[in-house]
Amino acid sequence: MTVTVRFAPSPTGRIHIGNARTALFNWLFAMKNGGRFVQRFDDTDIARSKQEYADAILYDLHWLGIFPDATEIQSRRFGRYDEVTEWMKAAGLLYACYETQEELELRRKIRLSRKLPPVYGREALKLTPEEREALEAEGRKPHWRFLLPNFKHDPFDTERTEIHWNDLVRGEETVDLASLSDPVLVREDGTYLYTLPSVVDDIDMGITHIIRGDDHVTNTGVQIALFRALGAEAPIFGHHNMLTTSGGEGLSKRTGALSISGLRESGIEPMAVASLAVLIGSSENVAAMPSMSELASHFDPAATSKSASKFDPDELIVLNRTLLHKMPFEQAQDRLSALGVSGDQAEAFWLAVRGNLDKLADAAGWWRIVRQGPEQTDELSEQDAEFVREALELLPEEPWDRETWKSWTNAVKEATGRKGKALFMPLRLALTGLASGPELADLLPLLGREGTLARRP
Template sequence: MTITVRFAPSPTGYIHIGNTRTALFNWLFALKHNGQLILRFDDTDVERSKAEYAEATAADIDWLGIKPVRVEYQSKRFAFYDAAVAALKAAGVLYPCYETPDELERKRKLRLARRLPPVYGRDALKLTAEDRAKLEAEGHRPHWRFLLPNFKDDPFAPARTIVHWDDIVRGEETVDLASLSDPVLVREDGTYLYTLTSVVDDIDMGITHIIRGDDHVTNSGVQISIFEALGAKAPALGHHNLLTTVSGEGLSKRTGALSVGSLRRDGYEPMAVVSLAVLTGTSENVVAMPDMASLAAVFDPKATSKSSSKFDPAELDTLNRTLIHAMPFDVAAERLREMGIDGDKAEAFWLAVRGNLTRVADAALWWTVIQDGPVSDEPLAAEDHDFVAAAFDVLPQEPWNRETWKQWTEAVKTQSGRKGKPLFMPLRIALTGLASGPELADLLPLLGREGTLARRP
């Protein structure tokens, strides 16, 4: 049996880091078990679902390194849902209900006042065929509820009915079906809810394991019952904790907070985003993993906390620096060329500056320094002007290499008597215009003797 998981986002906005956590947990689980992942868009909400959001989601997960075996769209699968609804109706476990939202709210409040659980009382089951015909003649359209198997003989006398499963993430989990309302599977307008479509697709696509947010724990008890009503065994289930913003707010596509696209545009490396999205809220140290295979090797769903975890974008900078400082030139080369960083000096330049970058794009500043001259953020102090001018008089002859900086500063030290920071800092400012940056031993050969002399004050 091939392990098959799925990531099933709704294309109603751009996916955020919370959605990404679910996609990554599934992908890493598949990698760890030589399995496969299906990308399945829950796009049955025609008004809110947009093709642009589906395209952006596919691009985002590809950038992260998630490679689905295929892509499915629920909007193309209505025939499967029609057949499932017909089967449930034939089995007598899908029944029509006619209450309006206001009527349901009044009934809920009445049950609370009587100190009863605020669940649907199955009043619609008492309607006769004549009652239903009369309601429909008056213009009422039914929504359809699934009759939960939480009773012995009398559906109006629900009894404690425990659904058990060994959760991939949380361990032993239980849900009491008697504490739940019969779920609506078909709306008044005939459209289907995710509770139904998800089960039908999981059966048809051979999904073996479902890993999703822990806000679906209770929903799992319902869906296990629907699997069984359709003659199928539910996949193994896992529910990971949710990510929040630093302030503890929930993530939402509507706000665009921490969207994958925004993090990508901000210049973060995919493995920095992946590492933080997966390792936050687990017992593993949050470190920058070099690639997906390395992360899969340490990934353990059961190491995940049961409480929500805060995703701090500030931590991305640290992880990003780690990845960039070790990034080979051939990995960065294409992006460098797009910034105009090319030619014989490009590789040596990258190796010289990468240790001082937070993002690859930051290299552009140092390329400007090398090609065009110092930036003016840090002016040379007046008392250092003559010292620097004299230092240029003892520049070594070419050819230059990494030892040239040492040779030059030794000569300047002998000439001026200066040492340490009073010696090095004025030279750095004269050469780069900045008080900090890459090792000048690495930059000097890139400048060359002629380029260095051109910076003489």
């Protein structure tokens, strides 16, 4: 059996870090098990689903390093869902209901007032053919509920009916079907809710493992019952904890909170996003993984906490910095070239500045300083400016290498008596215009003697 997983968002907005967590859990699980990853768009909500969002989701996944083995689209499979629906109606597994939302809410309140669980009482099963005809004559159209198998003979005499599964993340889980209302699978207008198309697709597409957020735990009991009703073995389920904002709010595609596109546009590296999305809320320390294969070696769904994890975007900067500080020139070369960083000095420049970058785009500023000089050196006092002019007179002849800085500053120290910060800070300000930055021993050969002298205050 080939392990087959799926990531099945609704294309109603841009995916965020929480959605990416689910996608990455599935991708890494497939990677570790030599399996397949199916990208499925659950777009049965025609009014809100848009092709532009589907395209954007695929782009975001590719940017993260996820490349689906297949792409499926639910809106192209309505005929299949219709076929299953008709079979379920004929088998007595779906039954017509005519209550309005107001009527259902009133019944719910009555049950609560009687200290009864607020589940649907299956009143529609008691309707006679004549009563159904009368309701339809009023203009009512039925919605269709799945008759849960939580009784022996009489559907009005429910009994505790436990659905068990060994969750990949949470361990042994149990849902009592008697505590649930029969779920609506088909709306009054004939459109489908999530459950039926999802289960039919999972069967038809050979999905072996379903890994998703723990907000679906209760749904799983119903879905396992539906798999069985359709004569199929249910996949293995895993429910990871949810991510929230640092303030504890949930994430939403509609609000765009922490969207993958937004993180990408802000300059965050994909492996910084992937590392934090996967390792946060697990027994593993959150660390910047340089590749998806390395991340896979640290991925264990069973090591994930059961409680929600707060996502702090500031942690991404720390991970981003770590990745950049270790990034080889070959990996950064094309992106540096797009920033205008190219030529014979590009590699030496990258090795000199990468340890001081928060984001790769920051390299452009240092390239400008190296090539054109600092924008201003106003922070130099007249005394320090005179010191820099004296120091520049002591510059050695070329060729220069990394040792040039040491030999030059030793000569300056001997000639002026300055040492420590009083010696180094004025030189740094004159050469870069900034009080901190890459090692000047690395920058000096890039500036060259002529470029250094050009920075005389």
